[in-house]
Amino acid sequence: MLTELRITGFGGQGVIRFGYLLGKAASIYDAKQATLTQSFGPEARGSACSAQVVISDERVLYPYVTVPHIVVAMSQEGFAKHGDKVRERGTLVMDEDLVKPDQVKKGLKVFAIPSTRFAEEMGAKIVANIVMFGFFTAVTDMVRPESAKKAIESSFREKLIDLNLKAFDKGYKYGKELLGKTVQAKSETPAGT
């Protein structure tokens, strides 16, 4: 089992750090292998920013992402560039205030959260990527939440750990509630229809 992911946004949002934490959680705290790659194409010009993560049960021989199973979009530009390249029946995770899709490829699972707004409400816009990481962890099965938290604890300076764990929890909780609603909505469908 090998999963290709792309995290995309603009510079300063911490999408590389998102990728780093994800890879670290998967490989160091879950028993998987991971790589984080940044290849600087013309798309890296200006403010666009994108991290490629590969998570696998076995050693990752080819770290470049071709057709990602999961795309995380934290900017409209990132969505425009990569949103339609998600694999069929793949997953799109996005910031619902910053990304306004005209249309989304049919059959994709789409999960949206106002991650930047939540971070601003916490008084720290800079942790929007971590709110998103929490949300991502809740709605995908890529890493265990306890592994994600260990990755955060071992990657931030002491005084920033609490804030980032709080941001993670905010996103995670929102994701679990969203899944709960989805399940509930489904179970409310009258039987037999």
Place this chain on the structure above:
Amino acid sequence: MLTELRITGFGGQGVIRFGYLLGKAASIYDAKQATLTQSFGPEARGSACSAQVVISDERVLYPYVTVPHIVVAMSQEGFAKHGDKVRERGTLVMDEDLVKPDQVKKGLKVFAIPSTRFAEEMGAKIVANIVMFGFFTAVTDMVRPESAKKAIESSFREKLIDLNLKAFDKGYKYGKELLGKTVQAKSETPAGT
């Protein structure tokens, strides 16, 4: 011409960001190709952190770093793990307060700067990686300083750009002075000896 580099330190020092800026400067603002890769081995456990950068005149097909030409060490642990893996006649760039080598592989070019101390003197320890990036740019010929600065300008939030450019200049100036001294010292050697 292909150069393999490893930037190493501990979590929170911004070594991944260093690698990102370096790759961006080389590929977007100089006319080269670059990749940044983070492969999470056991070494990623705990606080160790290491970024692999490949810079090439041609497309980088294999982004993993095997025997780096240049190692940047911002922690003793990073030096201990990677300092002896530098290629013969390669280059070691290090923080002179945080790295105290017992011995350095023979034939290496070694450049040391108190980057963390300089950053602290600027009142912003967090820019130690950028002081180091400036120093690195001065003592190696990997990227043009104007390209490095453009990478900084396009990667930080507006209000952080000035601080980071200042940090870059601090390290760059120190590096150029150091090279000047080296050259001067050499030219003072009496002719014929």
